Every structure is written in C-alpha cells, then in structure tokens.
Amino acid sequence: MPHYRIKPADLHAHYFDVSLSIDKPDATGQTVWLPVWIPGSYLVREFARNIVSISASCKGKPVTLTKLDKHSWQAEPVKGKLEISYRVYAWDLSVRGAYLDETRGFFNGTSTFLAVKGQEQWPCTVELVAPAGVQWHVATSLPVDGARVGEYGLYKAADYDELIDHPVEMGVFSDIRFKACGVPHEVVIAGRHRTDMKRLKRDLKKICEYQIKLFGEPAPFDRYVFMSMVTGDGYGGLEHRASTALMVSRDDLPLEHEVAAKAGYRQYLGLCSHEYFHTWNVKRIKPAAYAPYDLYSENYTRLLWAFEGITSYYDDLTLVRTGLITVQEYFDLLAQTLTGVERGAGRKRQNLEEASLDAWVKYYRQDENSPNAIVSYYTKGALAALCLDLTIRQRSKGKKSLDDVMRTLWQRFGKDFYASKGGKGVGEAEWESIASEVAGFDLKDFFDLALRSTEELPIASLLAQVGVETQLRVTAGGTDKGGWKEITAAGNSIGARVAAEAGGVKLTHVLEGGAAQKAGLAAGDVLVALNGLRITAGNLDTALGSYAAGSEVQIHAFRRDELSVRKLAIQVAGEDTWGLRAAAEPSTAVLAARKAWLEG
Numbered sequence: 001m002p003h004y005r006i007k008p009a010d011l012h013a014h015y016f017d018v019s020l021s022i023d024k025p026d027a028t029g030q031t032v033w034l035p036v037w038i039p040g041s042y043l044v045r046e047f048a049r050n051i052v053s054i055s056a057s058c059k060g061k062p063v064t065l066t067k068l069d070k071h072s073w074q075a076e077p078v079k080g081k082l083e084i085s086y087r088v089y090a091w092d093l094s095v096r097g098a099y100l101d102e103t104r105g106f107f108n109g110t111s112t113f114l115a116v117k118g119q120e121q122w123p124c125t126v127e128l129v130a131p132a133g134v135q136w137h138v139a140t141s142l143p144v145d146g147a148r149v150g151e152y153g154l155y156k157a158a159d160y161d162e163l164i165d166h167p168v169e170m171g172v173f174s175d176i177r178f179k180a181c182g183v184p185h186e187v188v189i190a191g192r193h194r195t196d197m198k199r200l201k202r203d204l205k206k207i208c209e210y211q212i213k214l215f216g217e218p219a220p221f222d223r224y225v226f227m228s229m230v231t232g233d234g235y236g237g238l239e240h241r242a243s244t245a246l247m248v249s250r251d252d253l254p255l256e257h258e259v260a261a262k263a264g265y266r267q268y269l270g271l272c273s274h275e276y277f278h279t280w281n282v283k284r285i286k287p288a289a290y291a292p293y294d295l296y297s298e299n300y301t302r303l304l305w306a307f308e309g310i311t312s313y314y315d316d317l318t319l320v321r322t323g324l325i326t327v328q329e330y331f332d333l334l335a336q337t338l339t340g341v342e343r344g345a346g347r348k349r350q351n352l353e354e355a356s357l358d359a360w361v362k363y364y365r366q367d368e369n370s371p372n373a374i375v376s377y378y379t380k381g382a383l384a385a386l387c388l389d390l391t392i393r394q395r396s397k398g399k400k401s402l403d404d405v406m407r408t409l410w411q412r413f414g415k416d417f418y419a420s421k422g423g424k425g426v427g428e429a430e431w432e433s434i435a436s437e438v439a440g441f442d443l444k445d446f447f448d449l450a451l452r453s454t455e456e457l458p459i460a461s462l463l464a465q466v467g468v469e470t471q472l473r474v475t476a477g478g479t480d481k482g483g484w485k486e487i488t489a490a491g492n493s494i495g496a497r498v499a500a501e502a503g504g505v506k507l508t509h510v511l512e513g514g515a516a517q518k519a520g521l522a523a524g525d526v527l528v529a530l531n532g533l534r535i536t537a538g539n540l541d542t543a544l545g546s547y548a549a550g551s552e553v554q555i556h557a558f559r560r561d562e563l564s565v566r567k568l569a570i571q572v573a574g575e576d577t578w579g580l581r582a583a584a585e586p587s588t589a590v591l592a593a594r595k596a597w598l599e600g
Contacts, residue, residue, distance in 0.1 A: 002116045004163075007129035008170065011102045014091045015052070022116055025075065025082040031117040032084060033072035035164070035295035038110040040238045040282070041096050043364035044298065046070065047111045050098070054086035071296075072117075088112050093231070095167075095238040095245035104171030104190050105131070106229070106245070109164030110295070120160040121421060128152045128168065137173065139188040141225045141242035142166040149223070159421075161292065165241045165283075169227045176201045180208035183219045191230030195253040206322040207273050211314075214403060214600070215280050215410045224279070226272060237271050239278030241418070246271060266325055270333070274315035281406065282307040284414035284423075291417075291425030304356035305451060306431055309381015310402070312337075313389070321600045330598070331468065331580035332483045334386070337379050338459065338578035339482030342472075345512050347375040352384060352451045368523030371497070372512040383457055384450040390462040390597070391446055392439045398596055405438045466594040467586035471579035474572075477541045484579030492544040493573040496521070500537035504528040504558070519568040521557060528563075529556040544570055
C-alpha cells in the first residue's frame with residue numbers, strides 16, 4: 001500500500017518535506033498526481049504549483065521522473081519499491097491549502113499528498129513527523145494506526161479520498177473535549193486568544209447534539225475535530241467528513257467576562273453549525289457529480305443551492321432551536337440574508353441552478369460587476385430552503401417539513417455512503433422528486449419558481465403564515481445590514497458600494513442603473529469632493545442627505561492618477577433593506593406553526 005511521511009522541514013522558509021513509498025509501482029511506469037481543487041471550495045487552485053522540488057529512487061538509485069502536465073509526473077519503470085520525495089511550499093493562511101511558520105503548521109492532503117494513479121482506492125498509511133526544535137502537538141481526525149490521538153506517529157486511511165479529507169493542525173494550541181450523543185469531540189484553537197473555553201464547549205455541544213439527533217443517532221463518525229485558526233480579521237470554514245477547518249477573528253470569540261453573545265460570536269457559532277451540518281449534507285449526502293470526485297478538473301452540478309443553501313438555512317436555525325440565540329436575533333439574521341440578496345441586481349439575471357453550475361467561474365471569481373450579474377447559491381439558496389420548508393409545513397398541515405426531506409435523503413444516500421466503495425450520489429432531478437415524495441404533493445411549480453426562474457420568492461406571504469411580520473424599507477446608512485427599524489424619511493444614494501480610502505471614498509461596486517453609473521463613474525474611482533467640499537466614507541451619507549433627491553451635484557474623482565469632474569444626479573435610496581419581527585397577536589394555529597418551525 002502507499003505510505004506517506006510528512007515533516008515540517010524548514011519553519012522559516014515554510015517547507016514541508018514529504019516522501020511517498022509505493023510497494024507495487026505500475027510496471028509500465030508509475031504516475032503520481034496532485035488534485036487541482038479541494039472538495040468544498042469550487043475553484044481550480046493548482047496546488048501542484050507549490051511543489052518546489054521532486055525526485056524519485058528505487059533501491060537507493062535515482063529514477064527518472066518526467067513531468068506530464070501541470071499536476072502529474074511519471075517515473076520510469078522499476079522493479080522494487082518506488083520512493084518519491086518532494087518539498088511543498090506552505091504559506092497559504094486559509095482553510096484550503098497548507099501553512100507553516102515557527103508558530104504552527106497546517107495542511108490539507110490535497111496540497112501535500114500525491115495520489116498514486118491506479119491505487120487511489122487502496123488503503124494507505126501516513127507518518128506524521130515532529131519538527132525539530134519545537135514542542136508541537138497534533139490535531140487531526142485521521143484514524144490512528146499506532147499513533148495516539150493528538151500525537152505524532154502512524155495514521156491510516158481507507159483510500160486516497162479519505163486521506164485528503166482529514167486536515168492536520170500542528171502547534172501549541174488550546175483544546176477542549178466533550179462528548180455529543182456519546183461521541184468524542186475536540187475543539188482546537190490556534191493563535192493568540194483569550195477565549196472562554198467552557199462557554200464555547202457548552203455551546204458547541206448543544207449544536208452537535210441537536211444536529212446528530214436531527215438526522216438520527218448514531219453520529220456518522222467515531223470522533224470529530226473543530227480546528228480554528230485565530231487571526232485579527234479572519235472568517236471562513238471548510239467541511240470534512242469528521243472535522244472542519246475554520247478561520248475566526250480574535251474579537252469574535254467569547255471572553256469570560258461577557259454575558260451576552262456578541263454579534264461576532266453568534267456568527268462564529270453559525271459558521272461552526274454550518275460546517276458541522278455538512279458532515280451529513282455534502283460529505284455523505286452528495287450530488288451524483290461528486291460521487292466520486294474528479295480532482296483533475298471542475299465537477300459541475302446544478303444542486304449547490306441544496307448542499308450549500310440548505311446548509312446555510314440550517315446553520316442559524318440550529319442556533320435558535322437550541323436556544324443559543326433568541327427568536328428576534330434569528331429574525332435579524334434572516335433579515336440580513338434577505339437584505340444581502342435584495343441589494344444585488346444579479347438575482348434578476350441568474351437563477352439558482354445557473355448559480356450552482358457557474359460556481360467555478362462566477363461565484364468563486366467575483367469582481368466589481370458581480371452584484372449586477374450573479375446571485376449567491378448560499379444566501380438565495382438559504383431563502384429557497386426557508387420557502388421550501390414553510391411551503392411543505394403549510395400544505396401538509398404541519399405533518400411534514402424540510403427536516404423530513406433531509407432525513408429521507410440521509411437514509412437513502414448518506415447513512416451508508418462510506419460503508420462500501422462506490423457510494424451513490426443524488427441525481428440532478430432526483431432531489432426534487434424525493435422532496436415531492438416526502439411532502440406528499442408535487443413541488444414542481446415551487447422548484448420552477450425558486451430554482452429555474454429569477455422571479456421573487458414568496459417570502460412575505462410564507463412568513464405571515466407562521467406569524468412573522470416583514471418590512472422592506474430604505475437603508476439607514478452604510479452600516480445598515482438589515483433588521484426592523486422605523487425609518488421616517490428616505491435617504492439619498494449614489495447607487496454604488498463604497499469603502500474608505502485615504503483622501504476620499506473608493507467605489508468598490510457600481511450598481512447597474514444607479515446614479516454613479518449614469519454619471520460615468522466606475523469601480524475603483526476615488527471620490528474626493530462633492531460640490532467643492534471634501535468627502536470621506538464617514539461623511540458621505542450626511543453630504544448626500546443635505547441635498548434634495550434629483551439634485552445635480554459636481555463630483556471630483558480620481559481614476560488611476562487622473563482627476564475628473566462629473567455631474568451626478570442624486571437618487572432616492574431604494575427599498576432594499578428587510579426587517580422581521582414576530583406578529584403581535586397571532587392566532588392559536590399560527591402560533592403553533594411558528595413554534596413547530598422554530599423549535600423543530
């Protein structure tokens with residue numbers, strides 16, 4: 001079987017040294033290759049570019065290794081064990097690649113472990129070797145094969161797919177452990193922080209136990225690891241079959257003296273909830289296009305709305321169902337999602353199936369025009385999931401819900417996905433037919449509207465049926481992300497998204513049909529004056545508000561290093577901001593429906 005050995009070799013130069021031993025190489029010349037993308041992040045990332053040196057040998061003698069293309073090599077035929085040694089540059093501070101310095105090491109197998117062509121389905125072993133000169137611990141969900149959990153030594157995987165699905169954290173880190181439904185869980189936090197670890201342990205335990213019970217015990221793993229890297233402004237996560245890698249801002253973690261859960265901590269718990277839910281939805285319940293993954297090139301599916309959007313729906317829903325946030329806090333989070341979708345004209349151009357299919361070239365390659373051209377299968381997908389859930393609940397008179405659909409998918413596709421080789425994924429049309437089957441009525445019209453059109457979702461009417469009032473209003477300013485507010489007067493707008501810039505205001509996105517676009521302004525322009533007075537990100541709203549809507553003003557702006565003067569007609573801010581709150585006096589039936597939805 002293939003055997004890997006990986007060691008942090010040069011902490012200052014950021015190099016891992018990796019060796020690969022192949023007992024039975026292909027007699028015609030063994031090919032090895034590295035994935036071009038990592039499952040869960042739909043962008044070709046070309047990980048092989050970080051292999052800075054590579055060589056091969058057999059019985060101590062050099063073997064010619066020929067590079068075939070951007071990510072694969074072939075050794076000349078040999079008789080005996082083939083040894084391949086290579087060095088990987090690791091300086092990607094994200095959850096998707098590999099990172100190494102004097103404070104920590106982290107890697108995904110997609111960045112470090114060459115696959116042995118023809119032996120991808122074979123079992124393999126990995127030796128994790130401690131770096132010299134530092135006393136680092138290890139965190140990984142890889143099954144042990146002689147090593148002790150949390151220590152260096154020998155680990156194993158059933159095949160290459162499993163090998164690359166267990167990231168590894170090395171360093172000096174904080175860790176806590178708990179059991180959820182009897183299954184060991186570990187929480188690792190790397191980086192400087194002052195986290196209230198007891199509170200974090202208590203809150204994550206609630207999330208884990210709820211989601212395990214939602215799909216049905218037992219949990220689909222023997223052990224689970226949350227790996228968080230703390231930075232000044234980090235955010236992000238990537239799911240794996242028995243772990244997740246996370247980035248979190250230091251200020252978002254809870255401190256011991258804090259009583260209320262701050263917004264950043266609620267966001268972090270939502271991220272943990274999201275990645276944990278993926279343990280079922282996408283790591284085991286998969287689209288057929290991902291069973292198995294083709295790691296040579298893009299894998300296309302129209303179902304990302306279901307695997308990311310539904311997961312995004314359940315991440316915050318889990319928080320309110322477990323009591324980690326209040327009902328109004330949940331409504332505020334939902335309002336922010338609604339607002340984010342409402343503010344993008346791209347929702348009128350791209351439907352959810354198109355957004356899913358185009359993830360590789362549009363969502364993961366966003367630019368200054370993206371708000372005008374695309375919609376997120378995460379956020380609008382979450383809203384479609386909300387509408388689907390409420391539709392099923394309403395039409396089945398509370399007998400069925402999206403929970404039942406997810407449990408059925410789990411039983412048919414996810415529960416035994418890794419039990420044997422060749423697990424089956426959900427077909428492109430199969431997801432919808434199963435939802436209709438579980439609901440007990442045909443959902444085709446719903447899916448045609450929600451997935452294959454750009455018509456607005458029936459959010460307000462569906463929420464009204466569970467006793468939730470909706471509000472669509474003008475924004476209260478640049479920091480207004482959504483939530484219920486009484487706005488007495490409409491503000492003004494230039495029809496662009498802005499950011500602070502030294503000496504002015506930078507346009508990051510110019511919205512289609514807005515005042516800025518009509519004035520000839522473009523993304524990247526830096527506005528410095530309005531009618532001869534300096535403007536900044538801090539005073540822009542006030543400056544605009546001092547004029548009547550429709551007023552023509554003079555804008556001084558830099559594009560590149562050239563100053564221009566343009567006339568801009570100030571526009572009234574549109575109603576693009578949502579608020580939600582519980583209806584004051586719902587009927588008994590409506591109150592019961594809301595309770596069933598929010599309490600599960």
